[in-house]
Amino acid sequence: xxxxxxxxxxxxxxxxxxxxxxxxxxxxxxxxxxxxxxxxxxxxxxxxxxxxxxxxxxxxxxxxxxxxxxxxxxxxxxxxxxxxxxxxxxxxxxxxxxxxxxxxxxxxxxxxxxxxxxxxxxxxxxxxxxxxxxxxxxxxxxxxxxxxxxxxxxxxxxxxxxxxxxxx
Numbered sequence: 456x457x458x459x460x461x462x463x464x465x466x467x468x469x470x471x472x473x474x475x476x477x478x479x480x481x482x483x484x485x486x487x488x489x490x491x492x493x494x495x496x497x498x499x500x501x502x503x504x505x506x507x508x509x510x511x512x513x514x515x516x517x518x519x520x521x522x523x524x525x526x527x528x529x530x531x532x533x534x535x536x537x538x539x540x541x542x543x544x545x546x547x548x549x550x551x552x553x554x555x556x557x558x559x560x561x562x563x564x565x566x567x568x569x570x571x572x573x574x575x576x577x578x579x580x581x582x583x584x585x586x587x588x589x590x591x592x593x594x595x596x597x598x599x600x601x602x603x604x605x606x607x608x609x610x611x612x613x614x615x616x617x618x619x620x621x622x623x
Contacts, residue, residue, distance in 0.1 A: 464552055473509050473550025475622045480507035480548065488514075497540055500533075502576070504544070510580035512545040518570050529568040529602070538562060538592040538605040541578035545590060546609060547618065549580065554616045555588055555609035566602040573597050586611050 483491055489501040502514040514537075522533040539560055546555040568574055578592040587608050594603040 468552070469550040471550070472552065472619065472622055473548055476547050476550065476618070477507055477509065480504050480512070480544075494543075496536060497544075500537060500540060502537070502540075505575070507544075507548060509548050509550070510545060510583075511577070512541055512548060512579075513575060513577040514541050514544065516574050516576065518568055518572050518574060520570050523570050527570050529570075529572075529574070531562075531564050531603075534564060534594055534603045535560070535562050535605070537574065537576045538578070538594055538603060539607070541576040542590045542592050542605070542607050542609075543578075545578035545580065545592075546588065549583070549588070551611060552615055552619055553612045554614045554619075556612050556614075558587070558608040558610050560605060560607045562603055562605045564603050566596070566600055568596060568602055574602060581606075 484504045489498045502516040505513045505515050518529050524530040575595050582589040590607050592605040
């Protein structure tokens with residue numbers, strides 16, 4: 456398949472990129488992401504990285520009125536966006552040179568959150584295969600109540616994202 460990366464790269468290079476991404480994430484923990492050069496959706500969601508380790512990232516979001524459905528609850532599309540976004544951030548911590556592209560994203564909506572409340576999104580890797588990475592994410596309220604769960608399979612590609620180019 457064109458764009459997939461079948462050539463193994465050195466573990467040392469992967470580890471070095473992972474360390475650099477984690478160093479960046481740790482430097483901005485607790486700060487509004489809208490103030491940093493992040494993708495437009497990440498900027499708009501304006502979360503704050505709470506914790507980051509290789510293959511595991513947690514982000515906090517405050518639910519704003521523009522994120523709500525007509526009943527004043529966090530819109531399902533926003534829940535999906537938060538889950539997908541945290542999975543994307545988590546994949547950056549893995550240190551691969553090529554971009555990980557979502558093959559699928561399955562979301563189960565299990566709870567509700569009102570405007571003004573804070574939610575915690577956590578994305579973590581479940582399995583790293585040769586070509587496919589499986590990730591899971593959860594969205595919870597501050598008190599730990601599950602709002603939504605997601606799982607995603609991501610394809611390792613040879614398409615080098617801008618943030619990897621900037622690390623070189």
